[in-house]
Structures are given as C-alpha cells and as structure tokens.
Amino acid sequence: MHVLILGAAGMIGRKLTDRIIADGTLAGRKVTRLTLHDVVMPATPADAGIEIETFASDFSVPGAAGKLIAGKPDVIFHLAAIVSGEAETDFDKGYRVNLDATRMLFEVIRADESYCPRVVFTSSLAVFGAPFPDVIPDDFHLTPLTSYGAQKACGEMLLSDFTRKGMFDGIGIRLPTICVRPGMPNKAASGFFSGIIREPLAGAEAVLPVSTEVVHWLASPRAAIGFLIHAAGLDGKALGPRRNLTMPGLGISVGDMIAALREVAGEKVAARVRQERDPFIETIVAGWPSRFDTRRAYDLGFTADADFKSIILAHIEDELGGQIA
Amino acid sequence: MHVLILGAAGMIGRKLTDRIIADGTLAGRKVTRLTLHDVVMPATPADAGIEIETFASDFSVPGAAGKLIAGKPDVIFHLAAIVSGEAETDFDKGYRVNLDATRMLFEVIRADESYCPRVVFTSSLAVFGAPFPDVIPDDFHLTPLTSYGAQKACGEMLLSDFTRKGMFDGIGIRLPTICVRPGMPNKAASGFFSGIIREPLAGAEAVLPVSTEVVHWLASPRAAIGFLIHAAGLDGKALGPRRNLTMPGLGISVGDMIAALREVAGEKVAARVRQERDPFIETIVAGWPSRFDTRRAYDLGFTADADFKSIILAHIEDELGGQIA
Numbered sequence: 001m002h003v004l005i006l007g008a009a010g011m012i013g014r015k016l017t018d019r020i021i022a023d024g025t026l027a028g029r030k031v032t033r034l035t036l037h038d039v040v041m042p043a044t045p046a047d048a049g050i051e052i053e054t055f056a057s058d059f060s061v062p063g064a065a066g067k068l069i070a071g072k073p074d075v076i077f078h079l080a081a082i083v084s085g086e087a088e089t090d091f092d093k094g095y096r097v098n099l100d101a102t103r104m105l106f107e108v109i110r111a112d113e114s115y116c117p118r119v120v121f122t123s124s125l126a127v128f129g130a131p132f133p134d135v136i137p138d139d140f141h142l143t144p145l146t147s148y149g150a151q152k153a154c155g156e157m158l159l160s161d162f163t164r165k166g167m168f169d170g171i172g173i174r175l176p177t178i179c180v181r182p183g184m185p186n187k188a189a190s191g192f193f194s195g196i197i198r199e200p201l202a203g204a205e206a207v208l209p210v211s212t213e214v215v216h217w218l219a220s221p222r223a224a225i226g227f228l229i230h231a232a233g234l235d236g237k238a239l240g241p242r243r244n245l246t247m248p249g250l251g252i253s254v255g256d257m258i259a260a261l262r263e264v265a266g267e268k269v270a271a272r273v274r275q276e277r278d279p280f281i282e283t284i285v286a287g288w289p290s291r292f293d294t295r296r297a298y299d300l301g302f303t304a305d306a307d308f309k310s311i312i313l314a315h316i317e318d319e320l321g322g323q324i325a
Numbered sequence: 326m327h328v329l330i331l332g333a334a335g336m337i338g339r340k341l342t343d344r345i346i347a348d349g350t351l352a353g354r355k356v357t358r359l360t361l362h363d364v365v366m367p368a369t370p371a372d373a374g375i376e377i378e379t380f381a382s383d384f385s386v387p388g389a390a391g392k393l394i395a396g397k398p399d400v401i402f403h404l405a406a407i408v409s410g411e412a413e414t415d416f417d418k419g420y421r422v423n424l425d426a427t428r429m430l431f432e433v434i435r436a437d438e439s440y441c442p443r444v445v446f447t448s449s450l451a452v453f454g455a456p457f458p459d460v461i462p463d464d465f466h467l468t469p470l471t472s473y474g475a476q477k478a479c480g481e482m483l484l485s486d487f488t489r490k491g492m493f494d495g496i497g498i499r500l501p502t503i504c505v506r507p508g509m510p511n512k513a514a515s516g517f518f519s520g521i522i523r524e525p526l527a528g529a530e531a532v533l534p535v536s537t538e539v540v541h542w543l544a545s546p547r548a549a550i551g552f553l554i555h556a557a558g559l560d561g562k563a564l565g566p567r568r569n570l571t572m573p574g575l576g577i578s579v580g581d582m583i584a585a586l587r588e589v590a591g592e593k594v595a596a597r598v599r600q601e602r603d604p605f606i607e608t609i610v611a612g613w614p615s616r617f618d619t620r621r622a623y624d625l626g627f628t629a630d631a632d633f634k635s636i637i638l639a640h641i642e643d644e645l646g647g648q649i650a
Contacts, residue, residue, distance in 0.1 A: 091490065129566065141464045143485070143567045150486035154479045160468070161475035165416065241454065242468045 001026055002033040002071060003232075006059065006105070007079030009038035011181065012122070012224055016077060019225050021048045026075060027118070027233035037068055038080065060101035065108045072112075075232045078105060078121045085188060087148035098151035106158055110167040119159065119170040120231045123244055125217065127153040127174065130287040138246060138296045145287060156244040163236075163243050171231045171239065173302075176219040176249030180315040189284045193218065196254070197261055197312060200272035203325030209278035212255030215290040219249045220311040222318070223304060230302055238300060248304035250311070251291030260308040264316075265324050326354040327396060331384065331430070332404030334363035336506065337447070337549055341402060344550050346373045351400060352443070352558035362393055363405065385426035390433045400443045400557045403430060409451060410513060412473040423476035431483055435492040444484065444495040445556045448569060450542065452478040452499065455612040463571060463621045470612060481569040488561075488568050496556045496564065498627075501544040501574030505640040514609040518543065521579070522586055522637060525597035528650030534603035537580035540615040544574045545636040547643070548629060555627055563625060573629035575636070576616030585633040589641075590649050 003026060007013045013036075020031055033051040036042040041056040053071075057064045059080060069076070080097070081087075087094025102121070109115060126149030127142045144150045159170040181194040185206075192209055193216055199206035219227070227247050262270035294302070305311050316322060328351060332338045338361075345356055358376040361367040366381040378396075382389045384405060394401070405422070406412075412419025427446070434440060451474030452467045469475045484495040506519040510531075517534055518541055524531035544552075552572050587595035619627070630636050641647060 139466045141466050142482070144482065145489065145566055147486050147490070150482040153482045157467070157469065157475040157478045157482075161472050164470065165472070241470055 001029040001031050002073040003075045004035040004073035005077045006037050008036035008042040009040050013079050015225050060096045065105040075118045084148040094147050099154050102155045106162050119168050121159050121172045123152045123156050123172045123174045125174050128289050132289050136292045160243045169236045172244035173227050173231050174246045176217045179218040182319045189281050196273045200269045201324050205272050208273050208275045209281040210285050215253045217249040217251050220305050220314050222314050245297045246292050246294045248294045248297050252308050264312045326356050327358040327398040328400045329360040329398035330402045331362050333361035333367040334365050338404050340550050385421045390430040403446045409473040419472045424479050427480045431487050444493050446484050446497045448477045448481050448497045448499045450499050453614050457614050461614050461617045485568045494561045497569035498552050498556050499571045501542045504543040507644045514606050521598045525594045526649050530597050533598050533600045534606040535610050540578045542574040542576050545630050545639050547639050570622045571617050571619045573619045573622050577633050589637045
C-alpha cells in the first residue's frame with residue numbers, strides 16, 4: 001500500500017507520518033511506500049524501513065498535483081491548507097490553495113479513470129457559523145463566517161460530488177480544535193486553549209483571555225491522528241453519500257480544563273494560568289461552536305478522547321518525555 | 326437604476342424582464358436601463374420606454390463577465406445555469422458554468438472596489454439531499470446528491486463570503502419547483518408536476534408517473550418572480566451573514582393538485598390525467614424534499630402562493646388568455 005500525505009510538514013502531518021510508520025499497516029494492509037509533500041520539504045523519518053519520497057512544491061500551481069499522484073497512491077491524506085487567519089487576510093491565496101488546489105488534486109485523480117483512491121480530506125468546524133444551538137447536530141447547516149470556512153465547505157461539496165460520481169472514494173473529517181497543540185505559543189485566537197495547558201506544564205506562565213465558562217470542542221493530537229487513520233480504513237458503503245463528518249471531541253469549559261491540569265500537575269502548575277480578559281478575543285471566541293452531537297461519527301467507529309485528564313497525560317508522555325516542569 | 330439579468334432568455338428571465346418593465350421601478354427606485362444577457366440572444370421587449378441592451382455570450386469564457394458589468398448595474402439577477410440533468414451528464418460543463426462562471430462574475434465585481442451591487446443569485450433545493458425530516462428547517466445541512474446541487478451549494482458559499490467581505494451585497498434564493506411551468510412538455514423527471522395541470526387545461530392528456538400521495542414543494546412563476554423582486558429590495562442588514570434562503574412554497578400532494586384542477590376546470594379536464602407509474606421516476610422523486618419550514622424567508626417578507634387553486638387560476642390568466650380547452 002502506497003500512502004500520500006499532503007501537508008506532511010505540519011504538526012498533524014508529522015504525527016500521522018510517525019504513526020503510519022510505527023503501525024506498519026493502514027486500512028488492514030502493509031504500507032510499503034510513503035510519499036510526503038508540503039510547501040516546505042518534509043523531513044524524511046529515519047530508519048522507517050519502507051520507501052519514502054519527499055516533495056516540496058506549491059500544489060496550487062497547475063501540474064503540481066499530477067506529479068504527486070503519478071505513483072497512484074492507494075490512500076491520499078489531504079491535510080494541506082492555508083490556515084484561517086491567513087486565508088482571511090489574503091483572500092486570493094486562500095481560495096487558490098484551499099479551493100483551487102484541492103479541486104486540481106481531485107481533477108487529476110479523476111483524469112485517470114482506472115484509479116479510485118481513498119481520499120481523506122481535513123475539513124474544519126469553520127464550515128459552521130454562529131448563532132448555534134446548545135448542541136450542534138450532524139445535520140446543522142453550513143454557514144461559514146470566514147473565507148477559510150467557505151473554502152473548506154466548497155471542498156466538502158466537491159469531495160462528496162466526485163465521490164458520488166465514482167471518481168475517487170473520499171471522506172471529509174471536520175477536526176475539533178487540537179489541544180494540547182505542541183510547539184511555540186502563536187497568535188491564533190484559539191491559541192490559548194493549548195497555551196493554558198502547554199505553557200504551565202513547561203514552567204511558563206500562560207494568559208487566559210476569556211471567561212472560565214467558555215466551552216470549546218477539543219481533541220488531542222492523538223485523537224486527531226486516530227480519526228485520520230480510521231477514516232483511511234472506513235468502508236465507503238457504510239458512509240453512504242454524506243461524506244463529510246464532524247469528528248467527536250470533548251466539549252469542555254476552560255474552568256474544567258484548568259481543574260484537570262490542577263489534578264494532574266498540582267496547584268503550582270495550575271497557578272501559572274493568569275486570567276486577563278481580552279474583549280477582542282472574547283468576541284471572536286463567542287462566535288465559535290461549543291458542543292456537537294457527533295452521532296454519525298460515533299456510529300462509524302470514530303472515538304474521542306476519554307476525558308481532558310487523559311489529554312494532558314498524553315501530552316506529558318508524547319511531548320515532555322513524562323516530565324512536568 | 327440599472328438592472329442586469331443573466332439568463333434573461335429563460336422562462337424566469339423573460340417573466341422577470343416583463344415584470345420589471347411593467348413595474349417601472351425596482352427596490353423603490355425608477356428603472357432607467359436594463360441589460361439582458363443569455364447564451365442565446367434575449368428578445369428585446371417592445372415599447373419598454375427605457376434603455377435596453379441585449380447580449381449573447383458564453384459567460385463562462387474569461388472576460389465575458391467583465392463586459393456585462395462594465396455599465397455597473399445596481400442590481401444583478403444571476404439566473405444563468407446549466408440545468409440539473411445536463412450538469413449531471415456533462416460534468417465539466419456544469420462546473421464551468423455553474424461554479425466557475427459564477428465565481429468569475431463575483432471576481433469582476435470584486436475587482437472594482439468602489440462598486441457594490443445587489444446580486445440576487447438563484448440557488449436550488451438541489452443543495453439538499455435525502456434522507457429528510459418530514460419538514461425541513463432553515464438550518465438543515467447541505468448534502469447535495471447531484472453535481473448541479475453541489476455547484477449551487479458552492480455558489481452559495483462564495484456569495485456569502487464575498488458579501489461578508491463587502492465585495493458585493495448578495496442574496497441567494499432557493500426556488501421551489503416551478504408549477505405551472507408554461508411551454509412544451511419536457512423530459513425532466515419533475516416535468517409531470519406542471520404537465521398534469523398544463524396539458525389537461527390545454528386539451529391534452531398528461532401522464533402521472535407517481536403515486537397521488539407524492540408531496541412536493543411548489544411555487545408559481547408569479548411567486549418566483551415575486552421572490553426575485555423582493556430579494557432585490559431587501560435590506561442587507563436585516564439578512565445578516567446567512568445570505569442563502571429557502572423560498573416559501575406549497576407542500577402539496579399530487580392528489581390535492583388534481584383535486585384543485587377538478588375544482589377549477591371540471592371533471593372533464595381533470596380526467597385527462599392518466600396515472601401510469603414509472604418506477605424510474607418514482608425512485609428519483611422519492612429522493613426529493615417535500616416540505617420546508619421557511620421561517621426566515623417569511624420573516625423577511627417573502628410570500629408564497631395562497632393555495633394551489635390560485636396557482637392554476639394564475640396560469641389560466643397568464644398563459645391561456647383566460648381560456649380552458
């Protein structure tokens with residue numbers, strides 16, 4: 001089995017690569033070849049024991065997608081995207097990459113009539129827009145309030161339509177906000193959801209810019225990789241024509257997140273979270289969804305993190321070598 | 326006020342043209358100029374008393390949209406589309422016209438930063454896909470089961486996003502099935518909804534290929550034109566960011582349609598409907614929505630036909646000169 005990952009240099013892409021190499025199999029078949037692509041050159045994992053090619057290119061350039069699928073990968077993970085903030089400030093770039101390049105990829109797959117790979121596309125909760133019911137059902141309408149969300153929604157429509165026509169076998173998964181996201185603090189409005197856990201565990205202070213009552217839909221990096229792996233092996237017939245699924249998550253309040261941090265790492269660590277409310281961020285966050293009823297995904301075997309404590313423990317194990325500062 | 330109609334040679338386009346000329350105003354302003362466009366040359370209405378230009382071009386060709394908006398129309402009705410059946414059999418043509426040309430139109434409007442027209446876009450109930458609840462709410466998800474529906478859903482996403490960004494002021498309206506559609510019988514799977522009324526009134530037999538219990542969401546041509554006119558004058562602020570609306574209709578069974586025909590035109594006319602069930606058409610129709618709760622559209626002042634009897638009477642008045650065969 002040959003696997004292609006678009007967006008392989010990103011956090012999710014790297015973790016997915018590692019997981020596939022560690023598993024050695026995907027969708028019940030032995031992985032023999034891995035193609036890794038991103039706009040910057042993805043690192044080649046050492047001692048993987050399988051054939052690995054890496055590519056760096058702007059896949060929104062006509063012709064780029066063709067080179068990537070020339071080796072006819074059996075499973076394509078399409079994780080590549082211009083993120084929300086940049087798609088909002090650079091309208092043309094967002095549409096070019098998130099919509100046009102996605103469509104070009106789909107078109108080159110379609111052009112080979114004998115070729116029908118599984119395509120796993122990462123969509124986003126940004127396809128939804130406020131106001132929301134308390135719990136958002138699987139059949140809630142798509143009314144994005146960002147260009148990124150509009151582009152992902154169009155990607156979902158194309159994915160379903162190309163799949164319905166038998167051009168490939170696609171699944172779109174809407175990932176929750178990833179928490180705890182490893183790495184440096186960033187300026188994303190959602191950054192604090194990870195920051196208030198990651199920074200205190202590493203010995204640093206973290207600012208909480210919103211009320212502790214804010215509830216958000218979260219999944220750990222481990223859970224997110226689990227969704228991607230599960231989607232790769234899912235029976236397309238069980239899915240039917242509705243190919244885009246909201247992924248399970250934890251709908252948890254910031255207060256409960258900090259309480260879990262206290263339970264896992266003690267008061268000293270939890271006290272490193274300093275609340276400093278920021279009306280600008282509070283307004284943005286107020287427009288985000290809090291809780292979903294992801295019945296379809298559950299029925300199809302996708303599983304969320306057990307609780308927020310396990311998310312913290314997994315972060316300590318995966319990112320901190322088991323050590324709390 | 327300068328008005329542009331794309332798709333002006335079609336049934337809705339022609340009736341909209343006539344209505345605008347008859348009214349003399351749109352959105353509370355005097356109409357002084359009308360630009361009519363289609364892929365075939367639209368007829369120039371006689372004695373309109375205002376400046377009328379007509380154009381024929383393939384507006385999916387780059388550059389075509391620019392010529393159309395060179396005169397900076399204040400209101401643009403975008404009715405142009407490859408219909409459902411053709412978009413399903415000619416995948417490339419459907420995407421080229423229904424998605425790419427729509428986007429090119431939006432992009433040329435955007436390119437002029439000082440220009441912000443009202444754009445009224447006709448979307449379709451084909452953005453929805455079975456299975457459905459008994460009554461479909463305004464916040465039901467978009468899961469099209471045709472390429473046409475996928476293309477219209479993408480058009481809706483673009484319309485909302487360009488509007489949110491202030492590039493124009495768009496409204497998307499999802500029209501019910503138009504009944505009674507004037508003209509010749511056609512091979513569309515939905516053709517019988519009009520055929521079973523139009524043909525008997527004109528002295529001809531009509532075949533009913535489904536059960537009399539089938540319920541469908543209908544609006545008269547008059548109501549559809551009313552939606553377009555109302556959308557042109559609607560306050561964008563009252564709409565908010567959710568710019569795509571399902572239009573009110575009548576959710577009526579075929580049996581009740583025929584009963585209304587009998588009431589209006591007598592048993593002799595109603596007896597011209599002959600039931601001959603067609604499993605192929607029955608299967609297609611079973612995948613279509615029946616009833617909607619179009620609360621948002623009602624709250625915004627869109628109004629449906631009063632009942633099916635008035636739809637028949639309007640058809641007799643508008644299309645048959647008041648005469649039943």
